[in-house]
Amino acid sequence: MTAVTAPPTTATTKTATTRGRTTTTPRQKVTWGGINFVVVALALIPVLWMVSLSFKTPTAILDPSFVPAQWTWGNYTQILQTSTFVRPLINSIGIGLIATLISVVLASMAAYAVARLRFPGKAVLIGMSLLIAMFPIIALVTPLFAIERSLGLFNTWPGLIIPYVAFGLPLGIYTLSAFFREIPWELEKAAKMDGATPFQAFTKVIAPLAAPGMVTTAILVFLACWNEFLLAISLTSTTAARTAPASLAYLSGSSQFTIPTGPIAAAAVVITIPIIIFVLFFQRRIVAGLTSGAVKG
Amino acid sequence: MTVNAPVAAGTEAVREQAPGHKKQLSEGARAERRLGWLLCAPAVIVMLAVTAYPVIYAIWLSLERYNLELPQDVKFVGLANYGAVLSSPYWWQALWVTVLITVISVAITLVLGMLLALVMHRTLFGRGTVRTAALIPYGIVTVAAAYGWFYAWTPGQGYLSAAFNEAAPLTAQFQAIGVIILAEIWKTTPFMGLLLLAGLSLVPEDLQKAAMVDGATGWQRFTKITVPLMKPAILVAVLFRTLDSFRIFDNIFILTQGNNGTESVSILGWDNLFNALNLGIGSTIAILIFICVVIIAAVFIKGFGTAAPGTDIDKR
Numbered sequence: 276m277t278a279v280t281a282p283p284t285t286a287t288t289k290t291a292t293t294r295g296r297t298t299t300t301p302r303q304k305v306t307w308g309g310i311n312f313v314v315v316a317l318a319l320i321p322v323l324w325m326v327s328l329s330f331k332t333p334t335a336i337l338d339p340s341f342v343p344a345q346w347t348w349g350n351y352t353q354i355l356q357t358s359t360f361v362r363p364l365i366n367s368i369g370i371g372l373i374a375t376l377i378s379v380v381l382a383s384m385a386a387y388a389v390a391r392l393r394f395p396g397k398a399v400l401i402g403m404s405l406l407i408a409m410f411p412i413i414a415l416v417t418p419l420f421a422i423e424r425s426l427g428l429f430n431t432w433p434g435l436i437i438p439y440v441a442f443g444l445p446l447g448i449y450t451l452s453a454f455f456r457e458i459p460w461e462l463e464k465a466a467k468m469d470g471a472t473p474f475q476a477f478t479k480v481i482a483p484l485a486a487p488g489m490v491t492t493a494i495l496v497f498l499a500c501w502n503e504f505l506l507a508i509s510l511t512s513t514t515a516a517r518t519a520p521a522s523l524a525y526l527s528g529s530s531q532f533t534i535p536t537g538p539i540a541a542a543a544v545v546i547t548i549p550i551i552i553f554v555l556f557f558q559r560r561i562v563a564g565l566t567s568g569a570v571k572g
Numbered sequence: 573m574t575v576n577a578p579v580a581a582g583t584e585a586v587r588e589q590a591p592g593h594k595k596q597l598s599e600g601a602r603a604e605r606r607l608g609w610l611l612c613a614p615a616v617i618v619m620l621a622v623t624a625y626p627v628i629y630a631i632w633l634s635l636e637r638y639n640l641e642l643p644q645d646v647k648f649v650g651l652a653n654y655g656a657v658l659s660s661p662y663w664w665q666a667l668w669v670t671v672l673i674t675v676i677s678v679a680i681t682l683v684l685g686m687l688l689a690l691v692m693h694r695t696l697f698g699r700g701t702v703r704t705a706a707l708i709p710y711g712i713v714t715v716a717a718a719y720g721w722f723y724a725w726t727p728g729q730g731y732l733s734a735a736f737n738e739a740a741p742l743t744a745q746f747q748a749i750g751v752i753i754l755a756e757i758w759k760t761t762p763f764m765g766l767l768l769l770a771g772l773s774l775v776p777e778d779l780q781k782a783a784m785v786d787g788a789t790g791w792q793r794f795t796k797i798t799v800p801l802m803k804p805a806i807l808v809a810v811l812f813r814t815l816d817s818f819r820i821f822d823n824i825f826i827l828t829q830g831n832n833g834t835e836s837v838s839i840l841g842w843d844n845l846f847n848a849l850n851l852g853i854g855s856t857i858a859i860l861i862f863i864c865v866v867i868i869a870a871v872f873i874k875g876f877g878t879a880a881p882g883t884d885i886d887k888r
Binding site: 299303304307308310311314315317318319321322324325328336337339340341381382384385387388389392393394395396397400403404406407409410411412413414415416417418419420421422437438440441442444445448473474498501502504505508509519520521523524536539540542543544546547550551553554555558561562565566 | 601603604605607608609611612614615616618619620621622623625626627629630633688691695696697698700701702703704705706707708709710711712713714715716717719720721723724728729730731733734758762763766767769770812815816818819821822825826837838841842845846851854855857858859861862864865869
């Protein structure tokens with residue numbers, strides 16, 4: 276979870292580099308094709324290995340070949356039948372969505388103020404979000420564990436949602452304030468001239484314009500929540516609130532004596548699928564978000 | 573209610589600065605200021621409730637002897653926990669492992685990230701495909717990827733182990749650290765690459781062309797033009813990667829559980845809390861990690877002149 280401020284100008288990258296290089300020799304094509312292939316292969320091989328493992332039968336698991344000799348859906352049917360995985364999957368989706376929604380709403384308000392309004396304490400707010408973005412989460416695990424136990428929040432959805440919102444906020448404030456600066460604010464003035472209060476100008480005029488930035492931010496925050504592991508294993512004790520990544524360690528094999536490699540691999544693939552879908556659909560938004568105000572989960 | 577206390581104090585402090593200027597402020601400016609605070613307040617309250625208050629509480633816990641197994645024996649012991657941790661070989665071992673992993677993985681990630689950024693910036697075709705592929709390691713759940721590496725390096729089961737003559741690297745300290753670093757690099761290079769790509773797009777193409785006309789080689793152009801112009805982007809990316817790597821937890825937790833001398837400071841702190849149930853020592857380690865992070869950030873910002881990210885937000 277980190278934040279960086281580089282101007283949000285990745286959109287220009289494309290035109291700037293392709294211009295003035297219209298002639299490509301076949302040799303250049305082969306070279307770049309080779310380089311691209313290496314990059315794609317390095318990114319995908321570990322993922323494909325996971326997929327391959329998830330389709331291996333319990334006996335084939337002990338065969339190190341990259342492609343399964345026998346294919347089976349068994350690992351998937353097994354994990355999707357046990358509440359050890361299905362319940363955490365539901366928790367992950369629920370906690371992730373709620374935390375994302377709250378973060379984006381609160382961060383939008385703060386980012387609007389940072390981007391648009393003059394008020395003392397702005398530098399403090401930015402410094403504070405920066406500090407939180409870089410915070411060593413382990414430093415919070417001990418006290419949060421103790422606090423949540425005494426407040427009855429331990430092992431509940433809110434017990435994870437609240438910290439996730441707190442860590443989603445710095446990410447959201449950075450990304451959104453970068454997006455908000457790009458909005459044509461004259462429209463806001465026009466609305467104010469027509470008699471709108473600053474609050475109305477915000478909700479009626481600016482918020483709809485800000486929607487794309489908010490979607491991007493929501494994706495980044497959701498990915499961060501989906502990915503989170505340390506708090507998820509520390510602040511939960513049963514499947515009541517345990518999230519999917521934290522549940523991997525609790526999966527068992529088809530019998531008590533089988534090593535649960537196949538089910539774990541299948542579960543890992545299941546929790547990876549949403550990421551791949553996000554990346555395929557929102558590639559440009561994610562890149563714009565990461566390079567504008569941006570962050571890592 | 574206690575959770576809100578420091579928050580209220582914080583906003584009061586901000587408000588107190590106000591009266592001095594109040595007389596010169598117009599009605600509109602005052603309304604703007606009030607709206608600014610109002611809009612920021614919820615975010616500030618949540619962030620402080622989840623971080624500032626627990627950190628203060630952790631400082632308090634770190635001064636106590638507090639083991640959950642011995643709830644009767646809670647006692648204020650001053651700095652005794654710090655003495656215990658700082659004189660323990662486990663802390664120094666974990667710190668050394670963490671620093672080793674951080675330095676090596678950040679250095680390699682920087683080089684590979686730069687190469688990735690150059691490929692994404694310069695490639696003649698398939699830019700979208702490369703970018704999509706690169707985003708997958710960034711987005712993938714660290715724990716899921718870590719299991720992939722774990723099985724890949726398990727003898728008799730994994731393709732990488734088989735490729736290296738049934739190697740079992742996770743059972744030996746330095747080899748296990750090597751696998752942890754590999755997993756870190758695979759996961760974080762795309763993030764580094766994307767941040768550097770943003771910096772790369774700020775380097776004017778004309779400058780490159782002018783240098784090319786003057787006969788500069790590709791390497792000269794890279795070292796004399798691209799890198800100096802990208803310096804702020806590089807430093808910020810390295811700062812964030814360093815701090816992120818310093819708190820490494822997920823990969824080690826899955827790959828070795830901290831066995832065979834691969835414990836990082838985060839793993840050590842977690843062990844003391846959840847295996848030893850020692851809130852006092854666990855909190856002490858947490859506070860020491862926090863201090864380390866502050867030192868790293870300070871060294872970067874003072875030593876390398878990294879503009880603290882966010883400072884430019886105010887100037888605009």
